[in-house]
Amino acid sequence: MPYQLLQENILKNVKMSPSDLEFICKYFKPISVNKGEFLLQQGNICKFEGFVVKGCFRIFNIDTEGKENTLYFAVKDWWLMDIDSFMNQTSSELNIQALEESQILIIDRTNKETLYKESSIVEKLFRIMSQKAVAAWQRRLIRNHGLKAKERYSYFVNTYPEIALKLTDRQISGYLGITHEFLSKIKRKN
Amino acid sequence: MPYQLLQENILKNVKMSPSDLEFICKYFKPISVNKGEFLLQQGNICKFEGFVVKGCFRIFNIDTEGKENTLYFAVKDWWLMDIDSFMNQTSSELNIQALEESQILIIDRTNKETLYKESSIVEKLFRIMSQKAVAAWQRRLIRNHGLKAKERYSYFVNTYPEIALKLTDRQISGYLGITHEFLSKIKRKN
DNA sequence: ATGGTTTGTTGAACTTGTTCAACCCTATTA
């Protein structure tokens, strides 16, 4: 059952009753995504917030020179969205693409607003999730500044070995902020 | 009045009644900080969340090689804390130092928890603030990957000219993730 | 099976950024 995973994920952040859990989950709808399919492309507005049940996604930006910059990968038990575009319904700078056959639970903005209004525990849940996310992004920035490419690579494959296995080297290099050629050279010298 | 600035800041995020505003503000206490003084040093636990009324702070990490990596600067109207350490009362990896004579409003963790419990609008306020912060950190990461040091420097001084004026080049270079010597060379060639 | 596309690898030349040392300037303090 896809909702079981979502419920467990929620409980990691906030303790709540089974009825609250079910109430929240009802607003999420399961959808299947084909390999290569885009859930969002930059320039459009992000109309959903998603929770990954199965598969793998890549969230990335393409800059003016055509370089693909990966913000993060989302696998089972990860959340997925352009938080800025979703909140403010502004044009997104991100692309969200399935790297394999995937399944997610999504909620649209209207339903999300309803959820916030109906239950204050939902505010708390997403407040805590967002605060944890801020901490994680701060740590990522410090690592990016403090570590060399080779160390960032080691950190990534050690911290997320199951994700690394699903990815090509080109995808990993886009996450590390280096060229795929240089990643290849890093791997050789060790 | 320091509380006026805090109230305006809150209203930028969530609309609320004057009585709610006052209720929240009561939990914040003004403190003065001397130039050079540390509000937090890595290894300790962050016991406060702060809102800057006057002055300037530098939030940075010192890595194993002694290199200072600046996460951000906080001036008037900015928030200030180690969100991870404050939430979970874990050892902090950050230092928070006043760069000049400053004034802030602080709330400790117990009072923050009380606030959350007393009023659900507080959950909403910090939920929205945190979500905006996530968006900002994501954009920062993309800029750090996509832009060269010179472009990051231009972006910083153009986006935060009033902050840049308060800082030495060494402090700016720590924020950009480059050495101060290289920043000096960047500035010359233009 | 075949042709086309994408991926990983490697080398050489190049650009970006670092390190270290020296120097100057300014502000502070004894």
Added chain:
DNA sequence: TAATAGGGTTGAACAAGTTCAACAAACCAT
């Protein structure tokens, strides 16, 4: 006034990472 500490600058040698081009291997789609 002298001493000192910190900030900015510069140059030379070096390290890290990019670019471009070439090629081999794997992975499709038909």
